[in-house]
Structures are given as C-alpha cells and as structure tokens.
Amino acid sequence: MSMTAPALTPQQLFRKQVSGESLQQGDPDTVHAHTIVVTLENSIGALNRVANLFSARGFNLESVAVGPTTDPTTSRLTLVTTGNDRIIGQVLQQLNNLVDTLVVDDVTDGAFVERELCLVKVAAKPEERNALTGVADIFRGNVVNITPDSITFEVTGPTTKVNAFIGMMHEYDVHEVARSGRVAMRRHLAFEHNQ
Amino acid sequence: MPDTLTQNPPAPESAPTDRCSRGVPVSGAEILIRSLEAEGVEFVFGYPGGAVIKIYDEMHRIGPQFEHVLVRHEQGAAHAAEGYAKATGNVGTVLVTSGPGATNTVTGIADAYMDSIPIVVFTGQVPTKLIGNDAFQECDIIGVTRSITKHSFLVRDVRELASTVKKAYHIARTGRPGPVVVDLPKDVIADSAPFEWPEHVTLRGYDFVGRGEKGQVALAARMIAEAERPLFYVGGGTLISGAGEIVTRLARMTRIPVTTTLHGLGAFPETDPLSLGMLGMHGTWYANQAVQHCDLLIAVGARFDDRVTGKTDAWAPHARIIHIDIDPACISKNIPADCPILGDVSTVLEQLEPLLPGASRAPKDLSRWHRQIDTWKAECPLAWKRDGKLRPQHVVEALRDRTGGHAIVVSDVGQNQMWAAQHFTYAEPRSHITSGGLGTMGFSLPAAMGAAFGVRARAERGQADDTQAAPALPVISINGDGGFLMNVQELGVIAAHKLPVKIVVLNNSFLGMVRQWQELFHGERYSHTDLTPTNPDFVALAAAFGIPGLRCTSPDAVEATISKAWDITDGPVLMEFRVVTEEMVFPMVPAGAATGDMIVQRFNPENCA
Numbered sequence: 001m002s003m004t005a006p007a008l009t010p011q012q013l014f015r016k017q018v019s020g021e022s023l024q025q026g027d028p029d030t031v032h033a034h035t036i037v038v039t040l041e042n043s044i045g046a047l048n049r050v051a052n053l054f055s056a057r058g059f060n061l062e063s064v065a066v067g068p069t070t071d072p073t074t075s076r077l078t079l080v081t082t083g084n085d086r087i088i089g090q091v092l093q094q095l096n097n098l099v100d101t102l103v104v105d106d107v108t109d110g111a112f113v114e115r116e117l118c119l120v121k122v123a124a125k126p127e128e129r130n131a132l133t134g135v136a137d138i139f140r141g142n143v144v145n146i147t148p149d150s151i152t153f154e155v156t157g158p159t160t161k162v163n164a165f166i167g168m169m170h171e172y173d174v175h176e177v178a179r180s181g182r183v184a185m186r187r188h189l190a191f192e193h194n195q
Numbered sequence: 196m197p198d199t200l201t202q203n204p205p206a207p208e209s210a211p212t213d214r215c216s217r218g219v220p221v222s223g224a225e226i227l228i229r230s231l232e233a234e235g236v237e238f239v240f241g242y243p244g245g246a247v248i249k250i251y252d253e254m255h256r257i258g259p260q261f262e263h264v265l266v267r268h269e270q271g272a273a274h275a276a277e278g279y280a281k282a283t284g285n286v287g288t289v290l291v292t293s294g295p296g297a298t299n300t301v302t303g304i305a306d307a308y309m310d311s312i313p314i315v316v317f318t319g320q321v322p323t324k325l326i327g328n329d330a331f332q333e334c335d336i337i338g339v340t341r342s343i344t345k346h347s348f349l350v351r352d353v354r355e356l357a358s359t360v361k362k363a364y365h366i367a368r369t370g371r372p373g374p375v376v377v378d379l380p381k382d383v384i385a386d387s388a389p390f391e392w393p394e395h396v397t398l399r400g401y402d403f404v405g406r407g408e409k410g411q412v413a414l415a416a417r418m419i420a421e422a423e424r425p426l427f428y429v430g431g432g433t434l435i436s437g438a439g440e441i442v443t444r445l446a447r448m449t450r451i452p453v454t455t456t457l458h459g460l461g462a463f464p465e466t467d468p469l470s471l472g473m474l475g476m477h478g479t480w481y482a483n484q485a486v487q488h489c490d491l492l493i494a495v496g497a498r499f500d501d502r503v504t505g506k507t508d509a510w511a512p513h514a515r516i517i518h519i520d521i522d523p524a525c526i527s528k529n530i531p532a533d534c535p536i537l538g539d540v541s542t543v544l545e546q547l548e549p550l551l552p553g554a555s556r557a558p559k560d561l562s563r564w565h566r567q568i569d570t571w572k573a574e575c576p577l578a579w580k581r582d583g584k585l586r587p588q589h590v591v592e593a594l595r596d597r598t599g600g601h602a603i604v605v606s607d608v609g610q611n612q613m614w615a616a617q618h619f620t621y622a623e624p625r626s627h628i629t630s631g632g633l634g635t636m637g638f639s640l641p642a643a644m645g646a647a648f649g650v651r652a653r654a655e656r657g658q659a660d661d662t663q664a665a666p667a668l669p670v671i672s673i674n675g676d677g678g679f680l681m682n683v684q685e686l687g688v689i690a691a692h693k694l695p696v697k698i699v700v701l702n703n704s705f706l707g708m709v710r711q712w713q714e715l716f717h718g719e720r721y722s723h724t725d726l727t728p729t730n731p732d733f734v735a736l737a738a739a740f741g742i743p744g745l746r747c748t749s750p751d752a753v754e755a756t757i758s759k760a761w762d763i764t765d766g767p768v769l770m771e772f773r774v775v776t777e778e779m780v781f782p783m784v785p786a787g788a789a790t791g792d793m794i795v796q797r798f799n800p801e802n803c804a
Contacts, residue, residue, distance in 0.1 A: 009512040018531040041400055044349065049341060056342035086527065093524035099346040099366060102400045 020085030033062065034088050035114060035184045038077040038095060039069070039103040046100035050077060053098065059083065059091050063116075063159075065181035074102060078183045111187040117156045117180040119144065120166060123173035124151045132172065139165045150175065220387040223353040224253040227317070227384070230360035233392045236261045236288050238279060238648050240272035244292020245332060246319025249384045261288075264648065264692070267684035269296050271641035273303020274682065276314040278642030280307075281628045282603055282670075283649040284437070286367050287314040293321055294332030297378075298339065302635055304374045305343040309632025310458065311435060313372035315363045322382040323351060337378050345373030353386040358393045365396040370403035371522040372435060403521060407538035407546055415493075415517045415534050416550035422491035422515075424564045425451045428474065431458025431631070432496020432520060436540035439463070439624035442495060445544060448553040450561050452568055454482040456497055457612075457631045461621040466600070471568065472577070475503040475790075477613040480782045481571035483790045486511050488567070494518045496540040499529040500632070509789035519543050575782070575795055577617055585750045587611065587701045587774045591618040593753045594671060594699070597761060602669045603628060603646055607639035607678035609708035611701045613780040615673045626668070637681025640698070643672035644685050647694040669697055669761075676702040676730055686740040686767075693766040698742075700733050700769065703776045711779045715794070737769035744769045 008016075016022070020030050040046045047066060054061040063080040081091055088106070095104045124132050129151060133143060136153045139161065145152035155165045159182055166177060221229075227250060231239065239261055243251045254263060266272040269291045276287025287307075291300055297318040307314045321330040337347045346366050348359050356379075363375040419425060433442055439462040446453045446469055453463040454471040463470055471482035486492065492514040497503070504510040507530055518525075518532035519540055526535045536543050552559045579588040591614050594602070605628040606615035612629055621627050628646060630638035647670040654667035679700050689696055706724040713721050734744030743763060747756040747770065760768045782795045 011514060012508065012512050014533075015531045018527075044351075045337065045341075045347075048338075052341045086531065090524060090528060093526075097522070097524050099398060099401045 033082045034108045036079045037105045041100040042075045063181040065183045114184040116182045118162045119178040121152045121176040218389040223384040224250040226356045226390045229390045230357045232260045239263045239288045240275040241290035244296045246293035269299035271685040273300040274641035275645030277312045278645030279649040282646035289316040293319040294334045297336040306633040306635045307374040308343045313367040314374045316376045320378045320380040323380045347376040349378045353388045404537050405539045407536040407543035411536045412546045424489045425491040426489040427453040428494045429459040429462045430456040430497025433462040438541040441544045460627040464622040465620045476784045480575040484571045487791045492516050498525045505784045506789045587614045595619045605643035606673045608634045608636045611675040636678035639672045641685045671697045673699045677706045689767045690741045696767045698769040700771045733771040746771045748773045
C-alpha cells in the first residue's frame with residue numbers, strides 16, 4: 001500500500017458527499033444528532049429488539065423514552081442517536097426492518113418540539129432554600145418535595161435547558177439526578193407535513 | 196398399533212381437517228404437527244428432549260405427513276435445514292428441545308441470518324411458570340438469538356400457536372429471507388385448543404416492496420445505455436428471487452459481462468464467454484480488474500460484503516452504481532448507490548428488460564470493453580501447478596468433468612471452499628451451497644445431507660407424478676480435513692438414510708486457510724494449525740459408520756477414484772484426497788487491501804527476482 005493517498009476520482013468524491021462525509025481527507029465525519037420517533041407493537045420483546053439493534057450494529061443511542069399511546073396495542077418510543085447521513089440512513093432502515101416497528105419517523109428533518117423532564121435532589125439547609133428556588137424559578141422549575149435538609153426540583157424543557165439547570169445546581173450539593181430521556185413530536189399534523 | 200384399549204373407534208387417517216372443523220380441542224403438540232402439515236413441510240430435522248417429548252409422542256401417534264429426520268447433533272439439524280432450503284427454495288424446519296438443544300442450533304441460526312436462508316427453528320422451553328427460574332435445561336433462547344434472527348416468537352397461549360407458526364413461515368420465506376425462532380413452553384404444548392389454520396397472515400409492521408419504482412428503473416436503463424464499460428455484479432439475492440434465468444437473458448441481450456459473488460455462483464453460467472467468474476478476495480484477477488475499471492456496476496441482489504470490496508474507498512473508483520435489492524437496509528450500506536432500486540430482483544429485472552439496449556434496438560457496441568476483458572483473461576487466468584503432485588484444484592476440476600457441472604456442490608469453509616468456488620464452473624442456479632457470510636466450518640456435511648433429502652424427495656415426486664422431472668442431481672460435499680470433523684456425527688444419518696452423497700475430504704493435514712495467512716502475513720509461524728497429530732484415518736472413520744471409503748494419494752489416481760465413487764449409487768461414499776499441504780488459494784486480495792492490489796501468485800524468492 002502506498003503511503004501517499006492517491007487523488008480521489010469524481011465518483012469517489014460523490015460517494016463521500018452522499019455519505020455526509022467530509023470531502024477533505026483526514027477530517028472527521030460530519031455527525032449530527034437525530035431524533036427518531038418509533039411507533040411499535042406493544043408486545044413482549046419489542047423494546048428489547050430496538051435496544052438490541054443499536055448495540056448489535058454499533059449505533060450510538062443517546063436517549064430513549066418509551067410510553068403508551070392512545071392505542072393500547074402500540075407504544076411510542078423516542079430515540080436520539082448520532083451519526084453521519086449514511087449511518088442515520090442505516091439506523092432508519094434497520095429500525096424499519098424490525099417486524100415490531102409500525103412507523104419510523106426521523107423528526108429532525110422538520111419542525112418539532114422536544115422535551116425532557118428531570119428531577120434533581122439537592123441538599124439544602126433552610127437558609128439556602130431561597131437561593132435555590134430562585135434559580136429554579138428562572139428555569140420555571142417546581143419544587144416537588146422538600147425535607148428539612150433537601151429540596152427536589154422538577155424541570156421540564158429542551159435538553160439544553162435541562163443541562164443548564166443541572167449545571168446551575170452543581171453550584172450546590174446535588175445528591176441525585178433523574179432524567180426521563182427526550183420525547184418529541186412534529187409541530188404539524190401529519191397531512192400538513194406531507195404537503 | 197392395537198386399538199383394543201381405545202374406547203372410541205380410532206379416527207381415520209384423513210381425520211385432522213374434520214376434527215378441526217368440528218372445533219374439537221386437541222393438544223398444542225398436535226396443533227404444531229397439523230400446522231406444519233398445513234404449511235406443506237416435507238422434512239423436520241430434529242432431536243428430542245424433555246421439553247418437546249410431548250411433540251414427539253404425538254408424532255408417534257399421528258404419523259404426520261412430513262418426515263422427521265433424527266440428526267445426531269442439533270447444529271447438524273440447523274445446517275441440514277439450511278442445505279434443504281438452499282437446494283429446494285423451500286423453508287427448512289428444525290425441532291429441538293430447550294436449553295442445550297436450543298443453544299446448539301445457534302451457529303446454524305446465525306449462519307442462516309448472514310446468508311438469508313429461510314429456516315424456522317422450533318425450540319422447546321420450560322413451562323411458562325418456570326421461565327426465569329433457572330429451571331433444568333432452561334435458556335432464554337429468544338434473548339440469545341435476538342440479533343441473529345429475522346424475528347422470533349415466544350408462544351404463551353396455545354390458541355395463538357397455529358397463527359404463530361403461519362407467521363413464522365411467512366416471515367422466514369418472504370422479503371429478504373431469514374431464520375425465525377419459535378419458542379414453545381412445555382405447558383403450552385400440553386394445553387389444548389381447537390386447531391384452526393388461519394387463511395391469512397396479519398402482520399401490520401411487516402412489509403416488503405415487490406416492484407421497483409418506475410422512475411428509478413427508467414434511470415437505470417438510461418445509465419446502462421450510456422455506459423461504455425458496464426458490468427453485472429450478481430449476488431445470492433438473484434438466486435433467492437429465482438432470477439438466474441432473467442439475469443442470463445439480460446446479460447446476453449445487452450452483451451454486458453457478468454461477475455458473481457460466492458453466493459451468486461450458478462446465477463449466470465460460467466461456461467458463457469461473458470462470465471468473469473467470482474469477484475472479491477479470492478475472485479479471479481480479471482473480474483477484479485473489470486470492477487476497478489468499469490464505469491457502471493449493476494449490483495443485483497448483492498450486498499457489497501467486505502470480502503467482495505476489500506477497502507471500500509478504493510473499490511470500483513470509476514463506477515456509477517445501480518443497486519437492486521429487496522432489503523432497504525442493504526442499499527447504500529457499504530457503498531452509496533447512484534441509482535438504488537428497492538424491490539424483488541426478478542420483478543425489477545422484468546421491468547427493466549424492455550427498456551434496455553438490445554430489447555428493441557441493436558445492443559450497444561461494447562467490443563472495446565470485451566477486448567480489454569479478454570486481454571485480462573489471457574494475462575492472468577486461474578491456474579495451478581501441474582507438477583506431478585496431488586493438488587486440490589485438480590480434484591475439483593475432475594469432479595466437474597465427471598458431472599459435466601451438473602451437480603449440487605456443498606462446500607465447507609476455508610481453502611476447500613475457495614477452490615470449489617473457483618474451479619467447478621457452475622452453470623445452474625442452486626448448484627452451489629456454502630456458508631458465505633458466517634463462514635461456518637462443519638457446514639458442508641449436514642448441509643449436503645439436507646440438500647440430498649430435498650433433491651431425493653423432488654425426484655421421487657417427479658416419478659410419482661410421472662412428470663418429466665430431471666433425475667436427482669448428485670450432491671457433492673467438499674470438505675477440508677479440519678471442518679469435516681466438526682459435524683462428522685451426521686455421517687450416521689447419511690448412512691442410515693442411504694443418501695447418495697459424494698463426500699470429498701481434501702486432506703492437507705492443516706487448517707489450510709489459517710496456514711495460508713500465517714505463511715503470507717505472520718512470518719510463517721504455524722501456530723496451532725497442524726492437524727497431523729489429531730487427524731483420524733478418514734477411510735476407517737467412514738467404515739465405522741458403514742460408509743465405503745476411498746483414499747487417493749496420487750494425481751494419476753484422481754479420475755479413477757472418482758469413477759469408483761460414482762459406481763456406488765445406492766448410498767454415500769467418502770473420498771479422501773491427500774493433497775499438498777503448502778498449496779495456497781490465489782489470486783488473493785489481502786484483508787482490508789484495495790481490490791487493485793491482488794497477490795496473483797505465491798510469495799516465493801524465485802518469483803521475486
């Protein structure tokens with residue numbers, strides 16, 4: 001094998017472009033986060049198959065949230081994954097190939113809302129409470145529990161906001177953080193989106 | 196069986212449909228058997244055990260329409276089902292017990308997943324109540340096989356059993372085929388319900404595309420018309436789709452040369468001048484040259500495997516790519532396609548046919564491209580040294596000459612597989628069976644067994660119908676001395692059923708392919724590849740199973756040995772060929788290297804002057 005990389009043919013450049021790879025040799029791939037909403041059969045093992053797919057095929061899985069829908073036979077899964085265009089294409093196709101998945105929708109390609117809920121338990125002596133609730137107010141957080149030496153906040157919002165809130169709380173003595181994972185929805189009705 | 200103890204008159208043999216129409220509850224075990232009959236299953240390759248004893252008991256009582264073949268190891272059952280499926284195009288069926296019975300099929304399931312082979316594996320399971328309790332012979336086989344199955348089912352209610360069986364066969368057979376596991380808890384098998392065979396399968400999350408998108412097909416036709424140096428790259432999906440004939444017709448009509456993958460062998464006759472043989476790591480030099488220089492690659496039911504492409508960045512650098520496949524996840528997985536066409540290969544090619552050059556007007560003049568290919572063919576043909584030593588390629592070519600290429604060759608994995616692929620000259624669809632994706636040593640013998648059952652059944656059916664069925668093709672199992680021992684126990688089954696399998700052992704007393712890599716890339720350090728101390732006497736081993744064995748140690752005796760073997764028509768025969776240990780498979784693209792950088796001959800000081 002030669003040490004200097006040969007010049008790429010036009011076809012090779014085209015392939016790199018289609019894959020979402022950088023055209024400059026040595027540059028890292030162009031990687032984006034994608035939010036994918038999956039409607040799947042509410043059957044035993046369905047969620048396992050989805051999670052398993054990500055580990056078996058070496059895809060990233062940043063966040064998963066699952067819950068029932070208005071139809072008791074299906075559940076709704078919101079996944080966040082990262083990769084270049086080729087990898088995201090693979091994720092979508094492989095998800096589609098699962099027998100239990102009914103709809104696979106990469107909402108990232110349009111307008112969508114995304115929310116995450118977090119619970120943060122912070123050690124708080126009575127004299128610290130005001131300062132803490134002041135920070136929480138800025139994030140429109142709620143106090144969901146209070147004890148003589150702790151406060152538990154609930155904050156909902158886009159992941160960046162949740163991150164910022166948890167960052168602020170780290171000024172204090174954080175004991176526990178629980179995050180729901182992201183849920184997402186397209187802003188428009190499906191028929192509007194199709195137009 | 197005496198009926199003196201039965202209270203009621205025994206039901207006549209044709210009773211099942213009557214019974215089910217009356218809605219009489221029957222056991223889960225009987226429902227399973229009736230479902231397999233309704234599905235048209237011919238053979239069940241299985242092995243009994245505690246969790247499935249009820250099924251075997253009902254089989255004994257009912258005498259089902261399918262034949263149960265008792266294998267000697269559950270891995271053998273899975274590979275036999277694969278061989279049967281590959282040879283016939285039907286779905287293969289496996290029945291094993293829970294725990295170790297189930298885990299022993301795992302290699303076969305993974306193999307079927309990689310090579311898109313339709314099989315359904317029924318595994319016993321401990322009673323529902325005990326699941327998760329670490330019960331005797333319990334194993335979460337659904338969990339174990341999750342990433343190597345197309346789908347799997349755990350049947351929790353006997354009333355869902357028949358419809359689950361129907362779904363399992365539907366999923367295994369359709370779209371891109373693959374293995375399906377159905378786990379059957381013991382209590383579900385013992386429970387009873389009326390047998391109701393559903394007319395339709397309802398799976399709302401499962402769909403596949405048949406016809407290609409019209410615009411894409413038209414685009415492909417334009418690309419083909421424009422191309423100066425087009426090349427067909429034909430994979431196993433072509434054979435699965437039954438598209439061998441149409442691919443051949445299209446290639447001849449357009450005068451476009453054809454190279455096939457390992458699994459595509461037989462889709463296009465290698466006797467045709469347009470054939471370039473196999474491409475890839477051990478493909479022909481001229482096929483790989485054609486790939487590197489073509490300006491259009493028409494991939495048909497192929498998946499751009501790393502053994503085909505080598506280093507993807509450097510592969511087919513000038514080619515625009517048309518990719519026809521039924522699996523959307525396969526398209527643009529490894530190399531982006533310029534013209535992806537999702538659909539069944541046969542259907543898409545039929546759509547494409549009337550639009551192609553050659554269909555309504557004269558085919559495009561590709562004579563420059565043909566001349567270039569002919570030059571490459573002359574420059575570096577497939578060759579082996581004729582120096583008075585017994586070489587494995589000689590054996591494969593002698594087998595081809597003996598059969599005229601009309602045979603089903605089932606190869607194992609390693610050097611024997613590559614020689615079988617390079618030198619047999621395949622001319623017919625489904626004439627070559629091998630473990631390509633997973634590379635499972637020990638595949639050949641049980642897979643040849645399954646193929647032989649299928650071939651024999653088809654020939655017998657042909658005779659019974661008095662149709663002009665072709666005589667049963669001979670099944671040749673080509674093995675190395677390493678892989679042969681991995682499922683050697685199935686010799687007993689082959690002998691008991693008098694299957695006329697021609698078993699070939701190319702004995703070089705080494706794990707030859709590993710040895711080759713050790714010689715080429717690991718400083719000739721032959722770490723744990725010498726099998727001389729542990730190899731048996733293969734002819735005596737065959738004799739122990741009641742199979743006649745022949746040993747050949749000289750190139751002069753190859754044809755005579757094969758002749759003797761072909762004189763035996765009422766059962767199996769084993770031929771051991773003591774071949775040269777140092778022989779290597781060439782040409783070769785080293786793993787991960789660019790396809791343009793092939794090693795065409797042995798690294799040898801004499802050749803490197």
